[in-house]
Amino acid sequence: MEQKFSGKVWKLPDDVDTDTIIAGRHGVIVDKKEMGSHCLETLRPEFASTVKPGDILVAGKNFGCGSSREMAPESIAVHGVYCIVAKSFARIFFRNAINNGMLLIESEEIPAHCEEGDILTVEVNKQVTVNGKSFPIPKVPQNLFAIIQDGGLVNNTIKRMQQAEKEAM
Amino acid sequence: MAFIESLLNKKAGEIAQLAPMFCVITDGPGHAVFNQVSVPEIKDKEKVVIILDHDIPAGSFASAQIQKELIQTAQEGDLKFIQSKGIGYYVMVNEAVKPGDVVVSCGEHNAVYGAVGALGLDLSDAEMAGVLKTGSLAFQVPETVAIRLTGALTAPATCKDFMLKLLGEVGKDGFGGKAVEFYGPALQALTLADKMTLCMLAGRTGAVTAFVNERSEAVNATEQREYALGAVEPVVALPGDLHTVEKIASLAKTPVEACFVGGCTGGSLEELRACAAILRSNRVATDTRLTIAPATNAVYLAAIDEGLIDIFIDCGAQILNPGCASCVTTSKGVVGDGETMLSASCYNYTGCNGTKDAKVFVSNATTVAASALAGHICIPNK
Amino acid sequence: MGYTLAEKILMKNTGEKHLEPGNIVITHPDAYMMHDIYTSFLKRALNEMGVKKIKHPEKAVMFLDHLMPTNQATTDPEHYRDGIEIVRKYNIPNFHKGEGISHSLMHELRYARPGTVVTATDSHTTTYGGAGCFCTGIGHTEMAAALATDELWMKVPQAIKIVIDGELPQGVYAKDIILKILGDIKSDGGQYKSLEFTGSTVADLSMQARFTIANMALEAGAKCGLFEADEKTAEYYDMDYNEISWIKIDADANYEKILHYQAQELVPQLSCPQGVDNVHPIDEVKGVKINEVYIGSCTNGSLEDMEVAAKILEGKTIAPHLKLVVIPATNHVFKESMKRGYIQTFIKAGGMVTHPCCGLCCGQPYGLMSDGEVVLGTNNRNFIGRMGTKKSLIYLSSPAVAAASALTGVITDPR
Numbered sequence: 006m007e008q009k010f011s012g013k014v015w016k017l018p019d020d021v022d023t024d025t026i027i028a029g030r031h032g033v034i035v036d037k038k039e040m041g042s043h044c045l046e047t048l049r050p051e052f053a054s055t056v057k058p059g060d061i062l063v064a065g066k067n068f069g070c071g072s073s074r075e076m077a078p079e080s081i082a083v084h085g086v087y088c089i090v091a092k093s094f095a096r097i098f099f100r101n102a103i104n105n106g107m108l109l110i111e112s113e114e115i116p117a118h119c120e121e122g123d124i125l126t127v128e129v130n131k132q133v134t135v136n137g138k139s140f141p142i143p144k145v146p147q148n149l150f151a152i153i154q155d156g157g158l159v160n161n162t163i164k165r166m167q168q169a170e171k172e173a174m
Numbered sequence: 175m176a177f178i179e180s181l182l183n184k185k186a187g188e189i190a191q192l193a194p195m196f197c198v199i200t201d202g203p204g205h206a207v208f209n210q211v212s213v214p215e216i217k218d219k220e221k222v223v224i225i226l227d228h229d230i231p232a233g234s235f236a237s238a239q240i241q242k243e244l245i246q247t248a249q250e251g252d253l254k255f256i257q258s259k260g261i262g263y264y265v266m267v268n269e270a271v272k273p274g275d276v277v278v279s280c281g282e283h284n285a286v287y288g289a290v291g292a293l294g295l296d297l298s299d300a301e302m303a304g305v306l307k308t309g310s311l312a313f314q315v316p317e318t319v320a321i322r323l324t325g326a327l328t329a330p331a332t333c334k335d336f337m338l339k340l341l342g343e344v345g346k347d348g349f350g351g352k353a354v355e356f357y358g359p360a361l362q363a364l365t366l367a368d369k370m371t372l373c374m375l376a377g378r379t380g381a382v383t384a385f386v387n388e389r390s391e392a393v394n395a396t397e398q399r400e401y402a403l404g405a406v407e408p409v410v411a412l413p414g415d416l417h418t419v420e421k422i423a424s425l426a427k428t429p430v431e432a433c434f435v436g437g438c439t440g441g442s443l444e445e446l447r448a449c450a451a452i453l454r455s456n457r458v459a460t461d462t463r464l465t466i467a468p469a470t471n472a473v474y475l476a477a478i479d480e481g482l483i484d485i486f487i488d489c490g491a492q493i494l495n496p497g498c499a500s501c502v503t504t505s506k507g508v509v510g511d512g513e514t515m516l517s518a519s520c521y522n523y524t525g526c527n528g529t530k531d532a533k534v535f536v537s538n539a540t541t542v543a544a545s546a547l548a549g550h551i552c553i554p555n556k
Numbered sequence: 557m558g559y560t561l562a563e564k565i566l567m568k569n570t571g572e573k574h575l576e577p578g579n580i581v582i583t584h585p586d587a588y589m590m591h592d593i594y595t596s597f598l599k600r601a602l603n604e605m606g607v608k609k610i611k612h613p614e615k616a617v618m619f620l621d622h623l624m625p626t627n628q629a630t631t632d633p634e635h636y637r638d639g640i641e642i643v644r645k646y647n648i649p650n651f652h653k654g655e656g657i658s659h660s661l662m663h664e665l666r667y668a669r670p671g672t673v674v675t676a677t678d679s680h681t682t683t684y685g686g687a688g689c690f691c692t693g694i695g696h697t698e699m700a701a702a703l704a705t706d707e708l709w710m711k712v713p714q715a716i717k718i719v720i721d722g723e724l725p726q727g728v729y730a731k732d733i734i735l736k737i738l739g740d741i742k743s744d745g746g747q748y749k750s751l752e753f754t755g756s757t758v759a760d761l762s763m764q765a766r767f768t769i770a771n772m773a774l775e776a777g778a779k780c781g782l783f784e785a786d787e788k789t790a791e792y793y794d795m796d797y798n799e800i801s802w803i804k805i806d807a808d809a810n811y812e813k814i815l816h817y818q819a820q821e822l823v824p825q826l827s828c829p830q831g832v833d834n835v836h837p838i839d840e841v842k843g844v845k846i847n848e849v850y851i852g853s854c855t856n857g858s859l860e861d862m863e864v865a866a867k868i869l870e871g872k873t874i875a876p877h878l879k880l881v882v883i884p885a886t887n888h889v890f891k892e893s894m895k896r897g898y899i900q901t902f903i904k905a906g907g908m909v910t911h912p913c914c915g916l917c918c919g920q921p922y923g924l925m926s927d928g929e930v931v932l933g934t935n936n937r938n939f940i941g942r943m944g945t946k947k948s949l950i951y952l953s954s955p956a957v958a959a960a961s962a963l964t965g966v967i968t969d970p971r
Contacts, residue, residue, distance in 0.1 A: 020743055020831065024939040027918045033623070033631040047946050067744035070777060071939060073679040075597065075695030096748050096779055097679055101695035129842045148580060148709055159604045162701040166605070169705070231848075231881045231908050233627070233921030237947050242847070242926040245877050255877060258908045431633065432626070461640060463654065465625050465911075471903050480895050487887050491653045492625050492874030492911035500625070504922035507625040528629030 006108060006153060012061035012088065013048025014135075016121040019065030023098065026069065026077040040076055041083035043044045061125050063116050068102065069098025078102040088127055090115050102147050106157035110142050131169065176318035176395050177385045178353045181274060181293060184315045186396070192293075192311045195275040197221050197302065198213040200262050202228035202498070204280020205240050210303035213251035217309035223254045223270070225262035230497045233505025249515075260470030260496030261438050263287075267370065268472060278305055283438060283520070285354070285377035288385035289369035295383055315405070316353045316382050320395035323360035325404035330554045333368040334439055334538040336406045336516070337375035342419030350380030355395065356546040357387045360403045367442030367469075374438055375520060378416055408553055412537040413522050422541065425551045430535075432508075433546035434527075436467030436494065437501035440518025443473045449484040449543035452554050458490040459549030464542075465507040466491050467499030491546070502526050509534070516551055518542045558806025560715040561782040565803070567689040569673045576810070585615065587594075587667050589676035590704055591658045592620040592632075593918075594696040598677065600858040601700035602642070611706035617650040617667050618643050619658035622914045627921050645701070656886030656912035659683040659854035664886055665747070666793055670785045670800040675699070675754060677706055680854055680936065682774040685793065686766030686784040688803040693774070713779045715750040716741075717811040720757040722819035727971035729864070730765035731856060731934070731954035734772040739835025740749035740903075746778030749812070752784050754805055756933035757819040764794045764858040771855045772936050775832040824969060825934075827952035830940045838969045839956065846930045848879040849962040850901075850943070851955055853935035854918040857885030859892050861934065861955040866898035868959035869905040869968060875965030880907035881923040883915040906941045916943050925935035925949075932967060934958050 031043035045052040062068075062081065068091035069077055078101045081089070089102065090110045102109050108129065115133055118140070119125060125135040130144045146151065155161040182190045199222065216222060221411060224244050229237040248255040259265045262279075263286045271277055273291030277284060280302055287294030295313070305311050320339075327333065352537060354376040361369070369386045376384035387393065410425055412418040435441065435449050446468060452470065458464045466486050467473040474496050477483050483493060492507075494500065500507030501519035508528035509515045518539040524530050535551065544554035559567070563575045590598055595618075610616060620639050643651045647787035652661060659680050662668040668684035674691035675681065682694040692710075702708045720733060738745075739775045740767070751773045758766070766783045773781025783789075785803035791795065823837040851857075851865050862884055874880050882902045884890040890912050893899045902909050908923075915922040917935035925931050925944025930951065933943065938950035953961075956970035 022939045024942055026935075028941060029593075030628065030964075033593060033596075033628065033635060034617050035600070035631070035634065047941060067747065070743055071679065071937065072697060073677055073681075073693035074593070075697060077697075093747055095777055097695065100698060104695055104697045104701075125642060132831060146580060146711075158697045158701050159601060162605045162704060165701075166607075167703060229921075231879060231910075231916070231921070231923030232926075233924065235924060238924045238926035238929070238944060238948075242929060245847075248876055257877075257879065258906055294600065326847065431637075460653075461637075463624065463626070463636070474909075475900055475903060480898060483894060484891055487719065487891055489651065490655075492913070493890075494625065495908040495910045497908075504629065505627055508629035508632065510626070510629045510631075513633050528626075528633075 006087065006129065009126065009127040011124055012059045014119050014121060014123045014125050015056065015060055015062050017062055017064040020067045020070060021064055022071035023069055023074050023077040024071055027080040032074045032076040033128065037079060041080045042142045044080035056084045056086060060086050062086060062089040063119055064089065065116055066093045068094050070095035073097045075101040079109055082107055090133065092116055103152055104158035106153055108153055110141055112142060114140050128136045176353065176393055177355050177387045178315060178318060182315055186317045188315050190313050190315055192276045192313050193309060194278045194305055194311060195221060196223055196266065196270060196277045196304055198223050198225060198262060198277060198279035200227055200281065201237065201240050201244060202281060202304055204299055204542050205244060207299045208247050211306045216251060216306050219251050219253055222306065223256065224248045224263050225265065226257040227260065227262045228498045229503060229505060230258060231360065231497065231501065253315065261498060263438050267469065278302065278311065281419065283374040283377050285381065285384035286374045288373040288383060289366060289378045293383055300529050310526045312461060315350055317396040318353045318355050318359065318393065318395040319349050319399065320355050320393035321357035322400040323356055323403055324358055324400065325360055325402040326363055327403045327406055330540050331369045331406040331408050332538040333364065335409050336403060337371060338409050338416060338419050339406065341375060341378055343418045344379045345417050346415065347380040351474060354379065354381045354384040354442050355387050355393050357390045357393055361386060361388045365444050367444055371439045384437050401440045408538060408541050411522055411549060413533040413535060415523065416520065416536060422551060422553045427528060428551045429514060430545050430550060431462060431513040433464040433519040433542045434500040434507055434515065434519060435468065435539045435542050436499045437519030438469065439520045441467055441473065443468035443476050445539040446473065446477050446482050448540045450485045452540055452543040453489040456489050456547050460548045462546050462549045464491040464546040465494050465500050467494035468496050470496050471551045499528060516542050516545050558808035560750060560809045560811065561752050561769055561784065562713050562715055562780060562799055562804060562912060564798055565673060566710060566712055567923060568671060574946055575712045577712050577714045581710055581712060582707050583673045583710050584674035584706050585675045585702065585708055587674040588616045588699065589658060589662055589674065590618055590699055591678060592635045592639050594677040595635045595642060597696040598700055599638045599642055600696045601697045605698060605700055605704060607704040612702040613647045614649060616703060617662065618648055620653045621656065622918055624654040624913055631714045633832045639716065651719065657854045657857065657914055659771065660885035663687055664888060669793060670789050671803050675702060679774050680771050681770040682778060683767050683854055685770035685773065685781040686763060686783050687789050688783055690780055692779050696737060711749040713748055714812045715752050716746060717805065717814045718751055718753050719814060720753065720755040720817045720819055722757055724757060724819045724822065726823060727868045727956055728822050729954040729956060730761055730768040732822055734769045735827055735835050736822060738772065738775055738833050739825065741776050742830065743775060743831065743833040744777045744927045746773060746776035749778055750804060751776065751778045751781045758783065762860060764860045768855055775936060824957050824966065826956060826957065827938055829951065830938055831951040832937060832952065842967050842969055844930065844967045846878065846932045846961060846965065846967060848881065848923055848931040849924060849958050850881045850916045850923055850931055850933040850935065851958050852883030852915055854885060855936040856934035856955050857883060857889065859889045862889060862893045862898045865955040865959040866901040868956060869962065870901050872905055872963055874906040874962045878962060878963045878965045879923060881916060882907045882909045883922065884912050886912050919943055932961050
């Protein structure tokens, strides 16, 4: 992940639940691309067909509440969207998104200061700038940042297992 | 005189004006008849029975919509409404239909009413619409194929095996346009469920209807056949239709991922008892799943009472509520690509219970139970 | 210095002498639960990571419950086979195929035990907190990593203490308690936190009632919903109370917030469309016409729940044209309910009783609703489209409200 990147904003409301991100009946589709084509289907029917890699989701509070389905972040990430800003995230969604190599930024202010289509610039662990205004953002804890930098938990775990093997030898 | 001739008091070839006693409309085929007939147009509301039995509880948005509309129609017309009681054919036979009644519906198995001496006919939506509007139906009395049954079945063979064998022999149009009449000394030992199986599956020969005639020793018919039930062996219908039938030995070791006991030719109390005898103290194979659906609530309650449901649960089966269940469905108990199902139901056409690439074989209920334990098609050895 | 239940259990698991909110710890979970919604994804993640062996197969439990019987032909059979494949490949001894809902079985079969740390690929994993088990949900990738390494990081959560005192009025149940709390603190009121329940009412609650409350703590966003261990807990697990008596809230523990409720003031509650936290007392909702009633789920599918519903429905028939779907949570509940005649009561009343599974709760084909229809369920979520089309509406209540409403066809006060 770049230390600084910009993307176009998709604005989403409070309490977007995992069923809304990807309905249960689509969440069981194993093919990620096909599953991703149903992402946010009821809330934003145009999302899956028009979202571009690098776009950024900006949501209200409690984003990703509901089930533990990892297909929720996966169905977003499969479109090349790797950054979500929200007032707050649901706990399991938070873990799952990081495990898929996504950067999540919690901020009360940013969602209030940007609209659909705005260009938002992220400087990792430092600040977010939008509409000429900059907002400080919290630092990601080291263990989580390592996962994001490895591109997700799969690569991170492979590394850890190799490390453990080396130590055992 | 053939049974149908005496029932209608007309000779074969003559036209009878029928006044159906029951017009049964389910959430299966025929549910759309109310697109052609509005409630105020129904001539005799007393005779209409709406039954939800095909996909209950609703297994898809489409089913939910169909059921919602049927409920609205039933409410609007204050029509007889039956739901969550089981398979409509069974409910009607057990609770409503009397000898001599005429019953019409848009299903494929209305010949079943011949098991209790009533005339059951399969109608198209348009024909049903006409009956609803006028209360009557012009019907040309068919010629009869008389089938004399002798001897007695020997376990594990059942009436289902006899009928599958017959369907294989006759083909899907072999009795086209005829009435089938079963008679002879073998009938005495058969249960009502057996007789229902005979009549229902007789409808799959192209016959317009079928009867069981226990009183007659000789039937004056255009075609006569005779079968000794003692010679019947368990068989399996191959995927596609019920007319390609093989002995089990030639299919033995065919792996089955899914098994289903239930449906209108496999979910009676007698069949559940026979399956329980096989499943008791055993476990369904790890790679195989078994669903069991009693035909009706009455069967379900009796099966609970006799401890059969406990046996099924303990062997690893899953119980579905009475109804068509996994017989013809796109929801509960489906099979996917590359999978094989052995079913005690009476449908095995492509895609009838899952994807187009799934295979569905049909057999009697005990063959299904034994195969579920083995994980492959086999003959019950009890 | 005193500790919260979450801190105590995490200290026990990690061996740390002191923990406080915000600390990140590496736990070694005592049980890993996975189910069929995620088997295919879990298999993929395990393969991507190149996991040949999982560290402690004996701690893993596999359930086929969401998709058993198989429901979607294009997906479910694959998930089913992948579940069996994982069990075989990784020598997982604990495998339950179509025996009931995973969460209910996790405590019924005593996999999730008091004072332990348990994780699962499911959000309602919080359920076992009813027995003082620190349990929380994760995704399938994380499960793959945890199975491979036997490590799972946790942030020590802030905690909210919820004190409920007094005697519950007749007709008011555990479900009403948790719905009332959810309505007050909202769907993010417990975000990342441990909700810890105590008070005289809680002490009086049965284990099943505690599981009901812990199950829905998640709907406030909570990481876990924990109960202290007592004699009832020890009896449920057939263990010596002295072994688990440490699972108690310290008087001087550090809680972010303490909420107080008086049980005798509670009335039946309903979660209304569309949001679990849109909670209203029954007086504001009664009379709403419903098309279907669903009794079951890991929230309210226990033997006690069946009993409550059966007592109300006994000898009666449901409203004409209304559909009633009942799904006992586990095979044990199903069998025991038959023995006691509850299942027979449901059938005679006009209900459809089907095999223990997650059923309609997770949108499987057990009574899906069409546009404009209304379902009243005893389950835990009423998100848009969860149990039917997006134009169908979902209310959530206790089994008592559900059963009473099934008789009338409108939302009805069971008292």
